Every structure is written in structure tokens, then in C-alpha cells.
Amino acid sequence: MKNPDVFPTITTERLILREITEADLEWYMRHFSLPEIVDSTGFPGPKDMAVAREELESYILKPFRESTGIRWGITLKGSDELIGSCGFYKWEHEPHRRIEVGYDLHPVHWGKGIMKEAMKAVIDYGFVNMGLNRISLMAFSFNKRSTAFARRMGFVREGVLRENAFFRGRFYDDEYFAMVRSDWESLRNSEG
Numbered sequence: 098m099k100n101p102d103v104f105p106t107i108t109t110e111r112l113i114l115r116e117i118t119e120a121d122l123e124w125y126m127r128h129f130s131l132p133e134i135v136d137s138t139g140f141p142g143p144k145d146m147a148v149a150r151e152e153l154e155s156y157i158l159k160p161f162r163e164s165t166g167i168r169w170g171i172t173l174k175g176s177d178e179l180i181g182s183c184g185f186y187k188w189e190h191e192p193h194r195r196i197e198v199g200y201d202l203h204p205v206h207w208g209k210g211i212m213k214e215a216m217k218a219v220i221d222y223g224f225v226n227m228g229l230n231r232i233s234l235m236a237f238s239f240n241k242r243s244t245a246f247a248r249r250m251g252f253v254r255e256g257v258l259r260e261n262a263f264f265r266g267r268f269y270d271d272e273y274f275a276m277v278r279s280d281w282e283s284l285r286n287s288e289g
């Protein structure tokens with residue numbers, strides 16, 4: 098299975114999940130430098146525009162081209178302004194059909210169910226269009242918003258990776274979650 102030639106825009110009730118392009122470089126720099134995003138992902142923001150350009154290429158543009166991942170930019174209907182992103186990386190194709198997922202929303206939009214709406218569509222896309230069998234997710238143990246979010250989305254906690262991440266001079270535990278195809282099927286069936 099490969100990504101399609103044309104980026105698959107997704108429309109939900111309130112959102113349009115669109116392609117992120119080089120024209121979004123300034124947004125990339127700003128968004129991934131937000132203290133709330135840096136503190137919760139442990140991913141240090143790009144130090145300048147040159148680094149931002151390299152990251153945009155290696156984390157967003159190249160994975161789509163090479164079918165190793167796919168990341169959507171989140172916009173509210175009626176505006177093309179990006180308010181966050183979410184999507185897949187580390188796509189392992191046949192026979193494993195597994196992938197990892199990540200998400201980040203501008204803090205002014207937290208607490209409105211926006212990421213839930215976006216991720217529901219993205220998860221459905223993964224199981225339906227990419228033929229995935231397993232989606233996994235890792236979050237710092239202290240990132241309670243993200244671990245609560247993972248549970249709300251129906252991810253199952255599989256354990257803790259002790260001192261898995263080094264960030265700002267010390268080690269942190271990671272919580273490890275996954276949703277497998279059968280979880281997803283039961284979830285969507287129970288939603289009617």
C-alpha cells in the first residue's frame with residue numbers, strides 16, 4: 098500500500114484537514130516553537146528558518162512522498178490558517194501494517210474537542226485507506242492531557258517505557274498506547 102499521488106484532504110463537521118506545504122514554513126516555525134507544544138512533546142522547536150525548512154522536508158513532505166507517513170494540517174472551515182497538525186509516521190508496510198501517530202494543537206483551541214474530531218477521521222483513514230492493523234502512540238507520563246486524550250480516543254494503554262526520553266537534562270517515562278484493527282471495529286460498531 099502506498100500514499101495516493103494527490104494528498105487526501107479530509108473534511109469533518111468543523112474542520113478541513115489539508116496538505117502542509119512549503120508555503121506553511123512560517124507556521125511550522127511558530128507552531129513548533131510554542132512553549133505548550135515543546136513542553137508536551139519534548140521536541141525542541143527549530144532554532145531558525147533553515148532548520149525549520151529541513152524539518153518540514155524530513156518530517157512532513159518526504160514521508161508523504163515516500164509513503165513512510167502522512168501528516169495533515171488542521172484548519173477550521175472557512176479559514177485556511179493552520180491551527181495544528183496530526184498524522185502518522187514510521188509506517189511499516191506488509192506484513193506488519195503498523196504505524197505511529199502524533200498530534201499537536203495550538204493551545205487556544207484546546208478543550209473544544211477539535212483534536213478528537215480530527216483524529217477520529219485520521220484513524221478511520223488509517224484503517225480504511227492505508228490498510229493498517231495497528232496504530233501506536235507514545236506520550237510523556239506527565240502529559241496528562243495527551244494520555245487522557247489517548248484514552249478518550251479508544252487507545253489501550255499497553256505499558257510504560259521507563260526513562261525512555263531524555264529532555265532538558267533528565268529522563269522521563271513514556272506511556273505507550275495502541276489501537277489495533279479489532280479495537281477500532283468494536284469502537285465504531287458501538288458508536289452505531
Ligand SMILES: CC(C)(COP(=O)(O)OP(=O)(O)OC[C@H]1O[C@@H](n2cnc3c(N)ncnc32)[C@H](O)[C@@H]1OP(=O)(O)O)[C@@H](O)C(=O)NCCC(=O)NCCS
Binds near residue numbers: 200203206208210237
Ligand atoms: C493533546 C491535545 C491534542 C488534547 O487536546 P484537547 O483539546 O484537550 O482534546 P480534545 O480535542 O479531545 O478536547 C477535549 C476537551 O474538549 C471538551 N469539548 C468541548 N467541546 C467538545 C466537543 N464538541 N467534542 C468533544 N469534546 C469537547 C471536552 O470536554 C474536553 O475537555 P476537558 O479536557 O476539559 O475534559 C492538546 O492538549 C495538545 O495539542 N497538546 C500539546 C501537544 C501534545 O501533547 N501532543 C501529544 C504529544 S504525545
